[in-house]
Amino acid sequence: MRGTADLHAPAMNGRLGALSDYPFPRLAALLADVTPSANRPPLALSVGEPQHPPPPMIAERLAANTPLWSKYPPTAGTPDFRNAVAGWLTRRYGLPDGMVDPERMVLPLSGTREALFLIAQVTVPETKAGRRPAVLIPNPFYAAYEGAAVMAGAEPVFLPASAETGFLPDLDAIPEEVLARTALFYLCTPANPQGAIADRAYLRKALTLARAHGFTLLVDECYAEIWDKAPPPGGLEVARDMGGEEPTANLLVFHSLSKRSNAAGLRSGFCAGDPDLIQAFQRLRSYSMAGVPLPVLDASAALWRDEAHVEENRNLYRAKIDAAEAALAGRLGFYRPPGGFFLWLDVGDGEWAARELWRQAALRVLPGAYLTRPDADGANRGHSFIRVALVHDTETVAEACARIAEILS
Ligand SMILES: Cc1ncc(COP(=O)(O)O)c(C=O)c1O
The missing domain is CATH 3.40.640.10 (Type I PLP-dependent aspartate aminotransferase-like (Major domain))
Structure with missing residues (x-):
């Protein structure tokens, strides 16, 4: 048993204790006691993981280089x-x-x-x-x-x-x-x-x-x-x-x-x-x-x-931002992001919004406060935001944004 005279816990780097909890485990804990009432598969808009198909040249090049493994x-x-x-x-x-x-x-x-x-x-x-x-x-x-x-x-x-x-x-x-x-x-x-x-x-x-x-x-x-x-x-x-x-x-x-x-x-x-x-x-x-x-x-x-796949990808994101704009313009502080594929929406209380979107629509979004720290004046300016990753196909994004508008507006 640890703590007894001859059995000591291993020394650890004390700096680990100064790390904040990583955003995704925090989100999992926030949503753990909420059961989605929506009769639909859960949709992760919380992670910046693009869901467009990867270019076929990846599989081709990997297959061509098997001996190099x-x-x-x-x-x-x-x-x-x-x-x-x-x-x-x-x-x-x-x-x-x-x-x-x-x-x-x-x-x-x-x-x-x-x-x-x-x-x-x-x-x-x-x-x-x-x-x-x-x-x-x-x-x-x-x-x-x-x-x-x-x-x-x-x-x-x-x-x-x-x-x-x-x-x-x-x-x-x-x-x-x-x-x-x-x-x-x-x-x-x-x-x-x-x-x-x-x-x-x-x-x-x-x-x-x-x-x-x-x-x-x-x-x-x-x-x-x-x-x-x-x-x-x-x-x-x-x-x-x-x-x-x-x-x-x-x-x-x-x-x-x-x-x-x-x-x-x-x-x-x-x-x-x-x-x-x-x-x-x-x-x-x-x-x-x-x-x-x-x-x-x-x-x-x-x-x-290769630039062809990048151009195509960019056009897909533009179409999704158009869809998001159609659903959200004039609401929740929506603005067209000049770059990247996230919406940063001002919903009043990001944790509340994340729980409601999960409960009512099985949508996972990230509370803004999980990406921010309090500023010098003590205010956490991420508190009122959610981050929404537009990583799925256009139809899915359009539908999700319409639900976000309906539930949070
Ligand atoms: C701002 C930023 N930098 C870096 C990364 C890391 O990306 P990767 O490790 O996949 O290159 C991410 C991933 O989400 C990111 O959002």
Whole structure:
């Protein structure tokens, strides 16, 4: 029995206790005692997992590479994968040829979540400016950012990103004292969940701050290919405009095939940018993470070289946002998200709404407060919201949005 004189519980990392509960177990607990009265199969609008069919080229490339499953993949991936990524970045962001050096500036990832977590181990020192380092996180935020900051021993500093600030952090409002000890800034554009897009001036200001105060600007661009009217600018575009000897200094961009190519199960993404950071990250990853399997790298390279499936995908999302708009315009604070595929609806009380939608319509949505922390004034600005992921087919989304309007309006 634990606690007796000669049997002690194993020592544990005390930082684990500082982690908030992950949003999805919280949702499961919230809905545990509610039985849906609707006579219909449950529909998950809570998870950002695209349900459009994955492109057939994935199965084709995996089948063609069966012998490669017996090989350990190198941490740096293959030249073919890195070239495919450098080519895509160059075309997508109008970069000069040669700006993205595939040898020094690109690293394959097994999906981006683990890497978003692990990068804090590279970028967060013991102390900065003689004090505990800070990691800047937009509020609301993707949970991995907070976990990364906490486990790296940093203070997560949540930057309000509500309607008053255009759903992006107000860069002018970050105190100098915080900037001085900032080690890492996670910026998500298009933002999950609000869909806001940082323009070039915003990204330029963020990168200028990173260089002035000696921290890493990490731009999470995993929703970059899902947009309504205009393609979101990227961190590398701004680095190009700013020029200099090392244009990507202090900058990392993260991209994923999970949303762009409906391939969340493939676990494939990459990060690119500052060669020193990439090199340090590769060094850490050699010790800590599995390389991306060679057949997956080959399929991923084919996906990054293809735009047809991405265009088709984007059109499907537009049709769904049209359907959502038809059902919800003028209600629950609906607005067309400029990027990404989430609705961020102001329903008054997100937990109440999640329980009602589950009870009356078997719809699972995520209370906004599970993606936010209280701001400095003590107010949790996610409390009145729900996040709705438009990941199913258009007809299903249209019907679900009509039910949401009916039940919550
Ligand atoms: C903002 C954001 N970043 C990163 C990820 C991680 O995606 P993946 O690990 O599938 O690349 C997600 C997934 O939902 C996300 O919403």
